[in-house]
Amino acid sequence: MARIGVFVCHCGENISATVDCGKVAETIGKLKHVALSTEYKYMCSDPGQTLIKEAIKEHNLTGVVVSACSPRMHEPTFRKACAEGGLNPFLCEMANLREHCSWVHDKGDLTTEKAIDIVRTQVEKVKLNSALQPIKVPVTKTAMVIGGGIAGIQSALDIANTGHKVIMIERSPSIGGHMSQLSETFPTLDCSQCILTPRMVEVAQHPNITLYTYAEVESVEGFIGNFKVKVRKKAKSLDEKACTGCGLCITKCPQKKIPNEFEQGMGMRPSIYVPFPQAVPNRPVIDREHCTYYIKGKCKVCEIVCPTKAIRFDQPDEILELEIGAIVVATGFDIKHADFFPEYGYGKYKDIIDGLQFERLASASGPTSGEIRRPSDGQVPKNIVFIACAGSRDPAKGIAYCSKICCMYTAKHAMLYKHKVHEGRAHIFYMDIRSGGKNYDEFVRRAIEEDHVNYIRGRVSTVFERDGKLIVKGVDTLLGAQPVEIVADMVVLATAGVANSGAEDLAQKLHVSYDSHKFFAEAHPKLKPVETNTAGIFLAGACQNPKDIPDAVSQASGAAVKVAALFSQSELTREPLVAVVNRYAPPFYSTCVGCFLCQSVCPYQAIEREDFKTRDGKVVKTVAKINEGLCQGCGTCVALCRSKSIDLYGYSNNQVYTEVMALLNEY
Amino acid sequence: MKFGIYPGCSLTGSARDYNESVFALAEAFGLDFEQIPDWNCCGATAAHNLNKELSLALPARILALAEKNSLEEIIVPCAACYSRLVVTQHELKKNPELKNRISEVIEMDYRGTSQILNVIAWIDKYIIPKLDDKIVKPFNYKVACYYGCLLVRPDKVLNYDRPEDPQTMDIVMSKIGATPVDYPYKTECCGAGFSISRTDIVSKLSGKIIEDAEHRGADAIIVACPMCHSNLDMRRPDINKYWKTEYKIPVIFVTQAIGLAIGLPAQKIGLKRHFVEVNIS
Numbered sequence: 001m002a003r004i005g006v007f008v009c010h011c012g013e014n015i016s017a018t019v020d021c022g023k024v025a026e027t028i029g030k031l032k033h034v035a036l037s038t039e040y041k042y043m044c045s046d047p048g049q050t051l052i053k054e055a056i057k058e059h060n061l062t063g064v065v066v067s068a069c070s071p072r073m074h075e076p077t078f079r080k081a082c083a084e085g086g087l088n089p090f091l092c093e094m095a096n097l098r099e100h101c102s103w104v105h106d107k108g109d110l111t112t113e114k115a116i117d118i119v120r121t122q123v124e125k126v127k128l129n130s131a132l133q134p135i136k137v138p139v140t141k142t143a144m145v146i147g148g149g150i151a152g153i154q155s156a157l158d159i160a161n162t163g164h165k166v167i168m169i170e171r172s173p174s175i176g177g178h179m180s181q182l183s184e185t186f187p188t189l190d191c192s193q194c195i196l197t198p199r200m201v202e203v204a205q206h207p208n209i210t211l212y213t214y215a216e217v218e219s220v221e222g223f224i225g226n227f228k229v230k231v232r233k234k235a236k237s238l239d240e241k242a243c244t245g246c247g248l249c250i251t252k253c254p255q256k257k258i259p260n261e262f263e264q265g266m267g268m269r270p271s272i273y274v275p276f277p278q279a280v281p282n283r284p285v286i287d288r289e290h291c292t293y294y295i296k297g298k299c300k301v302c303e304i305v306c307p308t309k310a311i312r313f314d315q316p317d318e319i320l321e322l323e324i325g326a327i328v329v330a331t332g333f334d335i336k337h338a339d340f341f342p343e344y345g346y347g348k349y350k351d352i353i354d355g356l357q358f359e360r361l362a363s364a365s366g367p368t369s370g371e372i373r374r375p376s377d378g379q380v381p382k383n384i385v386f387i388a389c390a391g392s393r394d395p396a397k398g399i400a401y402c403s404k405i406c407c408m409y410t411a412k413h414a415m416l417y418k419h420k421v422h423e424g425r426a427h428i429f430y431m432d433i434r435s436g437g438k439n440y441d442e443f444v445r446r447a448i449e450e451d452h453v454n455y456i457r458g459r460v461s462t463v464f465e466r467d468g469k470l471i472v473k474g475v476d477t478l479l480g481a482q483p484v485e486i487v488a489d490m491v492v493l494a495t496a497g498v499a500n501s502g503a504e505d506l507a508q509k510l511h512v513s514y515d516s517h518k519f520f521a522e523a524h525p526k527l528k529p530v531e532t533n534t535a536g537i538f539l540a541g542a543c544q545n546p547k548d549i550p551d552a553v554s555q556a557s558g559a560a561v562k563v564a565a566l567f568s569q570s571e572l573t574r575e576p577l578v579a580v581v582n583r584y585a586p587p588f589y590s591t592c593v594g595c596f597l598c599q600s601v602c603p604y605q606a607i608e609r610e611d612f613k614t615r616d617g618k619v620v621k622t623v624a625k626i627n628e629g630l631c632q633g634c635g636t637c638v639a640l641c642r643s644k645s646i647d648l649y650g651y652s653n654n655q656v657y658t659e660v661m662a663l664l665n666e667y
Numbered sequence: 668m669k670f671g672i673y674p675g676c677s678l679t680g681s682a683r684d685y686n687e688s689v690f691a692l693a694e695a696f697g698l699d700f701e702q703i704p705d706w707n708c709c710g711a712t713a714a715h716n717l718n719k720e721l722s723l724a725l726p727a728r729i730l731a732l733a734e735k736n737s738l739e740e741i742i743v744p745c746a747a748c749y750s751r752l753v754v755t756q757h758e759l760k761k762n763p764e765l766k767n768r769i770s771e772v773i774e775m776d777y778r779g780t781s782q783i784l785n786v787i788a789w790i791d792k793y794i795i796p797k798l799d800d801k802i803v804k805p806f807n808y809k810v811a812c813y814y815g816c817l818l819v820r821p822d823k824v825l826n827y828d829r830p831e832d833p834q835t836m837d838i839v840m841s842k843i844g845a846t847p848v849d850y851p852y853k854t855e856c857c858g859a860g861f862s863i864s865r866t867d868i869v870s871k872l873s874g875k876i877i878e879d880a881e882h883r884g885a886d887a888i889i890v891a892c893p894m895c896h897s898n899l900d901m902r903r904p905d906i907n908k909y910w911k912t913e914y915k916i917p918v919i920f921v922t923q924a925i926g927l928a929i930g931l932p933a934q935k936i937g938l939k940r941h942f943v944e945v946n947i948s
Contacts (some may be wrong), residue, residue, distance in 0.1 A: 342829055342831055342832030343831035343832050350850070394821070462831070462851055464849070464851030465849065466851075466879070468884070471851070
């Protein structure tokens with residue numbers, strides 16, 4: 001016979017201020033099968049837990065109901081206490097008297113009555129709980145890092161340095177990401193490439209890291225510790241082993257008019273190319289979309305000049321099938337491009353550029369070798385205007401969020417300009433200066449005070465060209481909303497940071513949730529910032545939201561630690577609160593009729609088909625089977641099952657029914 | 668097919684030229700109009716500054732009359748009337764309680780089913796498809812297309828063209844052979860209703876709009892709003908006095924420009940009614 005122990009917690013005054021805890025304990029104590037009902041000020045404290053442990057032994061309890069807060073925080077605490085008291089942890093339930101009752105109602109008899117009702121449902125439920133054993137799953141100790149920007153690089157190196165294997169996938173021909181495009185970095189103005197390229201080389205040379213560039217994730221199946229990932233290695237049209245990286249093919253390629261992605265379209269590249277001189281790997285790829293041979297069927301100049309005969313025009317894409325234990329998503333971000341801002345003239349006038357284009361202009365390896373020269377005629381601009389928040393914090397443009405990095409990089413841009421063009425004038429239109437970060441505000445002050453950058457607080461309404469000059473019309477809200485008009489030679493827009501192209505597609509392949517802006521969603525905004533809602537998949541860098549290099553690197557290391565912690569176990573333990581399809585002896589096998597409606601609604605692809613065969617191998621029945629490793633216990637299949645063949649451990653139909661009946665019945 | 672037309676006050680008064688050109692175009696393209704019977708004032712700027720219910724009831728009555736007369740599509744050439752009608756339809760659509768209240772006020776059944784077209788949308792839908800065969804004199808001029816405020820804003824309600832750098836009129840003009848100049852003053856304020864009370868403000872604002880069009884070598888400013896037209900055309904002497912200039916650039920309704928391109932006589936499309944002489948043919 002059931003012997004239930006009920007422990008009513010005051011939660012300091014959180015519960016007892018509105019609920020009469022004494023009366024709750026007393027009333028519940030009179031119920032059938034309740035062996036003990038008691039109250040305590042802090043049930044989660046050490047003495048509170050000891051109370052539970054000792055009561056289990058003393059009263060030989062078969063079930064425990066802790067009537068306290070939401071199970072979100074303390075269910076593991078009390079389950080552990082029960083286990084230590086000798087009770088199977090899954091025979092412990094929590095009645096939520098705080099969030100569901102005391103916090104949302106005023107003090108009074110009705111509130112106490114509701115509390116009693118809540119506890120009663122759990123007492124009835126726990127009687128039907130069964131002792132469950134945790135599920136064990138094996139772990140493949142190889143991590144996959146998707147994206148080879150600074151976040152991916154940091155994560156990969158950190159994981160690799162703990163001794164585990166890492167496979168890095170990068171869709172462009174080189175790793176390095178946006179950081180490789182930057183000139184100098186705030187707030188120290190150290191050269192971006194100088195601090196990045198050694199780390200890129202480290203990735204390529206690390207014995208634990210396998211690097212696949214020009215490769216994309218094709219599909220992801222499986223679950224934490226046991227992912228099966230298909231990767232498409234796009235054909236580089238090159239035998240990488242034979243190629244020495246001499247670059248002769250690049251210089252001889254007759255097609256030289258393709259906008260250079262790395263230079264943000266401000267330079268040209270040939271069809272066979274290496275994105276930038278420090279690229280890793282430093283081997284070219286053929287851009288088949290633009291290559292004359294692939295378009296017209298003849299040319300092959302690269303093949304003719306290659307001293308090692310490394311060109312392979314007929315090379316097919318290759319599909320790699322990889323066994324992966326954990327995935328770090330580090331696919332980065334992009335910035336808003338043309339047509340987003342017709343009133344700012346971007347895309348219409350050549351001398352209106354975006355922040356990344358300015359980085360290339362300011363970079364020593366850029367199209368102007370680091371001299372600030374405007375794209376239209378190569379002149380050095382005497383008057384330059386930077387517009388912060390071009391799209392960000394502008395719900396009318398569909399982007400309500402702050403892109404976070406623009407205040408700082410705009411200050412840096414203005415500073416770099418002043419350092420290179422001493423007699424020039426730099427103006428910045430801004431909404432607010434958001435410079436939270438170590439040495440960040442000091443950096444902005446330096447731009448204002450030492451480099452005399454003219455900060456104007458206000459928005460720009462329009463930018464247009466007149467007589468070869470750019471007219472920037474805006475407002476100075478610190479001067480009583482005075483209209484301001486600046487005649488500029490060049491305008492730089494700090495356009496909003498947005499999710500990278502393909503982010504949505506990848507999120508769907510990974511079964512990871514994402515927000516309305518297509519940024520990947522973390523499992524908890526504060527306490528689980530690197531986890532996703534899919535176990536074993538972690539986030540690093542700007543794929544989550546726009547962030548600067550220090551933040552991206554910190555998060556990348558955080559994700560690496562999560563992976564290392566996962567790989568420190570030989571097998572994983574999962575809560576056994578999963579769905580199960582019933583099984584009976586032959587000839588029934590199961591009440592499941594094999595309609596597989598459950599399979600189509602399962603959000604975790606956890607439902608498989610199981611065949612029952614006779615001894616001679618003839619299939620007599622096909623029914624659904626739950627993969628315990630994948631099932632998250634959401635219960636969708638249970639609700640949908642037409643023959644009531646599926647049930648959820650810990651939340652069976654019968655248990656839920658009993659809870660409802662407890663509320664309907666008098667006590 | 669029969670459309671409803673809502674002329675509003677201006678098309679029967681100061682913008683008779685506009686009205687004549689709209690009707691001339693309709694006739695030339697075989698399109699039939701029926702004026703909404705017993706139409707009333709749209710409320711313009713006055714009503715919605717004074718009384719919200721009134722500002723919705725006036726346009727709602729117009730729309731209800733159109734519905735009663737089975738006019739599924741209504742063309743509203745005046746940008747201000749267009750704005751009031753669309754805003755009313757929008758407000759009453761999202762608030763059924765208010766819709767019932769307004770129905771009570773106007774003592775008429777209002778469903779909100781009429782399609783409201785501004786003049787450019789109407790041209791786009793019914794004139795452009797038949798235009799090519801009709802053009803006899805391509806409009807070979809450089810033009811500055813001036814949209815003003817109410818044709819494209821508020822963006823969320825009208826959902827017509829992009830609010831800051833609209834294109835529809837430029838596209839229409841290029842279809843009749845014109846070359847639209849890159850014109851940043853497209854949606855700058857002309858002074859609107861200050862036309863009556865503060866001509867100095869209108870002179871200042873409209874002057875800038877004209878100056879930039881002249882500076883960019885435009886042969887004409889093209890408009891689709893009676894208020895814009897009267898500020899840029901009728902107030903030209905005040906503008907020239909204020910800025911000490913002698914701007915002569917004509918201001919032409921988009922319907923007049925199309926009329927010229929298909930060979931309609933200047934008289935018929937109201938070109939003789941302008942204050943600034945139209946030396947374009």
